[in-house]
Amino acid sequence: MxxxxxxxxxxxxxxxxxxxxxxxxxxxxxxxxxxxxxxxxxxxxxxxxxxxxxxxxxxxxxxxxxxxxxxxxxxxxxxxxxxMSPTTRPLPPAADEPAIDREALRLLRRLNEPGAFMAVARDMEKAAILRESADGQTTRTAVVDRSVAEAFALKDWIACRTRGRVTIYDISSAGRAAFKRLQAEEAERRDGFAEAQSPFAAQHRDWEVQKNARAERIRFNRAESPLAILARRKEKDGHPFLSHDLVAAGERLREDFEVAQLGPRVAQNWDRFLTGGDRGSFFGADGASGGSAAARDRVAAALRELGPGLGDVALRCCCFLEGLEQAEQRMGWSARSGKIVLRIALQRLKRHYETLGDRSGLIG
Incomplete structure (x- = not known):
């Protein structure tokens, strides 16, 4: 009780x-x-x-x-x-359970990536999830409402690493277990069950299987995206295959894509952006909107800018987290060609975001 x-x-x-x-x-x-x-x-x-x-x-x-x-x-x-000080800033309302449930899987997935941590500034109403690469470069991968971050701390999903004007948090063992449990529940709902059949057993597993826009099953490492793997590979001259700014561009697309799934139109038909699909207006004649409409618009604009081929590999690898080898097979490309096409796509995506500037809509 x-x-x-x-x-x-x-x-x-x-x-x-x-x-x-x-x-x-x-x-x-x-x-x-x-x-x-x-x-x-x-x-x-x-x-x-x-x-x-x-x-x-x-x-x-x-x-x-x-x-x-x-x-x-x-x-x-x-x-x-x-x-605390005598002039403590006004506190925002506490997060409600729907807001936590809506954000938990997306944010815990980000925190579970290698080198990821949450940074909370003392006077800011937003927290940021950052990821530090092996070469010391830091990429922001998500933005968190402070009230949601507080709920994560009370639930023991995150643990404080260092304190100061900017406090750093890492995902805890309880957070990793909750992440796996939420993954299992989501998979069961997606497959037609009202609730997960064995979520507490699933929290000890390491792999995730999901379906993309064409209902193709994709199995991927829960902790790493294809971009993170490619960023560790070195060219003959010793430089990384993907530079920090290219990884940041891909993560920016992925963040918008994940936010776009949180609105009322969860079952987005991203299949139209794959080769041969209609790359015209993303919304129907009704111009449906919602809390995630701006994110959907940004993803649609980025994929239209990339066009067929480049947009396909960006959508598959950055958003669906599909491995390069699997993407090459599905698209009929020769082996080891996908990473070159992906790098070209990220270069154009980076230029697209630079052109948008402040109109990109993301919080700095």
């Missing part, structure tokens, strides 16, 4: 330990009373409350508990935090 703070409707996603902490510190419910409600020993409740209290030096957790505690209308004193 979950504990609810008096006069407070706490979010359904809030972990049990945080619920107990707020009930005790904000609503004034004694540890013995909480233990009676939960049907456990008071020492069990005390350990959970103390564990949450010791984590308040994490700025995300401190902000989240401050906001959730304020909703109770209580004025109990809180542990002083070095991140």
């Amino acid at each position: 979950g504990t609810q703070c008096p006069n407070q409707s706490v979010p359904a996603w809030l972990p049990q330990a945080a619920r107990l902490y707020l009930a005790h510190t904000e609503a004034g419910v004694s540890l013995r009373e909480l233990a009676r409600i939960e049907g456990c020993h008071p020492s069990t409740v005390m350990r959970q409350v103390r564990r949450v209290e010791t984590r308040r030096d994490d700025p995300l957790i401190d902000d989240a508990l401050t906001r959730l505690g304020g909703r109770a209308g209580a004025s109990a004193p809180k542990k002083e935090s070095p991140q």
Whole structure:
């Protein structure tokens, strides 16, 4: 039975330990009373409350508990935090469960990539997921609402690595397990099941199978995209096969593509952008829109700019995460030609984004 703070409707996603902490510190419910409600020993409740209290030096957790505690209308004193000041900025509303569910799979997938981490600035309402390559170059791969990042921290999906004006977080073992579980649930829903049949068994597996626009099954490494693999390969002169700016252009397309899937029109017909398809107007006559309409427009414009062939390989490798060998076979290309075509596509894609400039729509 979950504990609810008096006069407070706490979010359904809030972990049990945080619920107990707020009930005790904000609503004034004694540890013995909480233990009676939960049907456990008071020492069990005390350990959970103390564990949450010791984590308040994490700025995300401190902000989240401050906001959730304020909703109770209580004025109990809180542990002083070095991140707080007399002129603390107004806090945005707490994330709701649909927002977390909508973003969790996309963001955890990004955090699970090699070299990925989340950076949270003290006075910013957005956090960024960055990925550092072997040569020290850093690429931004996603933008996160601060309230969603706070929920990730409370759920133990991310762990604080370093603190300061910019705090760095890494995905935790619990976050990796949640990522695999969410993947399994998504796959089961996509295959026609109402819910995942064995999500907790699937969280220990390493591979993902998905279908592209033509219902072709693609199996790929959950932690790496084809671009990340190619970026590690070296030319004869020792330079990487894909430069940092080309990888960034491909990741920019992938970010828009992932955001485009979050709107009301989830089942996008990207098949029209493959060779032989209609590359005209992306939307129908109704001009349907939604929260992801701008992202869909940006993906459509980029693929039209690339044209047949280049657009195909960019869509397959950057967005569907299809391997180069598989893409070559499906498109009837000779072996080892795909990486050359992909590099040309990324060069044109980079030029396309440079031409857009500030009109690209992404947050810097």
